[in-house]
Amino acid sequence: MNSNRLKKNKWNKRKKTLISWSFILPNFIGFFIFTLIPIVFSFILAFSDWDSFSKPKFIGLNNFKELFGDATFWISLKNTFYYSIGVVPLTMICALGLALLLNKKIRGIGIFRTIFFFPYITSLVAVAVVWNMLFHPTMGPINQFLQHFFTTLPGWTSSSKWAMPAIIIVSVWRSMGYYMILYLAGLQGIPKELYEASSIDGAGKWEQFRNVTLPSLRPTTFFVLIMLTINSFKVFDLVQVMTEGGPGRATNVLVYEIYNEAFVNFRFGYASAISFILFIIVLSITVFQFRIEKKNAQA
Amino acid sequence: MDQSVVKKEKNNKVIKNIVIYIALIVLSIFVLVPFIWMLSASVKSSNQVFTVPIQWIPKEFHFENFINIWKKVPLTMFFKNTIFLSVVITLIQLLTSSFAAYGFSKAQFKGRDVLFLAYIGTIAVPWQVYMIPQFIMMKGLGLTDNLWALILMQAFNCFGVFLMRQYYMSIPDELCESARIDGLSEWGIYWKIILPLTKPAIASLTIITFVNTWNDYMGPFIYLNSTENKTIQLGLRMFVSQFDAEYSLIMAASVVSIIPVAVVFLSMQKYFVEGIATSGMKG
Incomplete structure (x- = not known):
């Protein structure tokens, strides 16, 4: 039983x-x-040679050897870092600024939140196309406005010097609303007592921001930083629609290079080696940022 | 005296609010300029789009632009494909991830947490890292230039499982426990108790998935070649390269491509924002 x-x-x-x-x-x-x-x-x-027609062949580190001698690869890596260094801090500052402005109990605040968030949900192609027109070097409204203040005007997407800044501007404009939402959630989680206490201690607005707001927002900032950095290394759509990696190779970024090698040249193995590098970069950024955050939290 | 202090403080507050409003309005205009320009250009004639100085309100309106674009490219087909993709992916994603989220939060079995870790771990791997083997696989299945490839790729996203699980975790286990004692089966608990409680989560996931699928570019760009399979994003891109001087038509098509997703977003905005805040912050 x-x-x-x-x-x-x-x-x-x-x-x-x-x-x-x-x-x-x-x-x-x-x-x-x-x-x-x-x-x-x-x-x-990543360790194979494969053109999709013949059989894949294991070739060890040969892809990487070729990659490290490939000038286009290094340019795409450099461009990706350039994009990242531009986009990450700018988006963070704009997102935090907007969130601070919107974190008030005044009438109609919801409408403004919707407006700032709106670019994020609109289709990328439409947005990229309209910005390309705004950036038009001779007839575009941006340069028409700038000519009142400057004699030499940037060529934006038609100049290899200004194409990347143009993409960075559009990217910040498009995604700041998303990170603003994250910051708003963070701001609303700060206990009011903290502000009251520092107010009694005679702290001014700026001191409150430095000693209460920023430290309390640390987890949010940390999360936003990781998300933004990782996303910046995945950039493709904006580049494809706005400049197709050009002029020349001025905006050729890592993912664009992966796309080119895999789906234009059909070098699947070689392209996978670049993907592998992308993975290593994203992974090390995540690990590195977690380390720093841990150290900060202990200190 | 007390009263005058109160009054002064009130005045200060009013001034402060006015300053904030002015700042917000100025910033809003900056953010909205591309859309205003898009709308204004869409009802001009193409040679009126770039004028010096800029005309924000067109001298004459060409509403026929919005009719002509449908004749230039098969926009109806692009819309049909995009709606098909968005609806099917959203439905599969919704069903399978809410099932899985229940399994990962309310059901007990060996290896549950390890398996969930595998899910979470893949969120950190960018799609661009494994899109090549995935493409080769789809090619083997004969699914290149086929909308089903995109459905299979995107409908089992781990993000959905992650988002739903966040909500399910906030529902007390005692609720399920007492239902179990009452003799309800696991699927009964899911259907009758958990699902009705997580309507906001479902709304969040629905709108996030829908908007993402609607706006997706790189996936369709790699997979869909023939015109009859193209999504609205690819169609718009094709339009731009075929009629690159027809500025006003391009802008009219852009406006049309934004409208559906804007309507969905504006009507379900609350859930969208909540979804972002939840999946973002509690992770």
């Missing part, structure tokens, strides 16, 4: 596990086949 009960218990447990799995399986099957397997294969592919 006892063993019967044990059997029943075991059967019950198995049934429970099966039911639990029935919830997860529909998503897991798709996730496993179309995400996990490709991730594993991407690492193998």
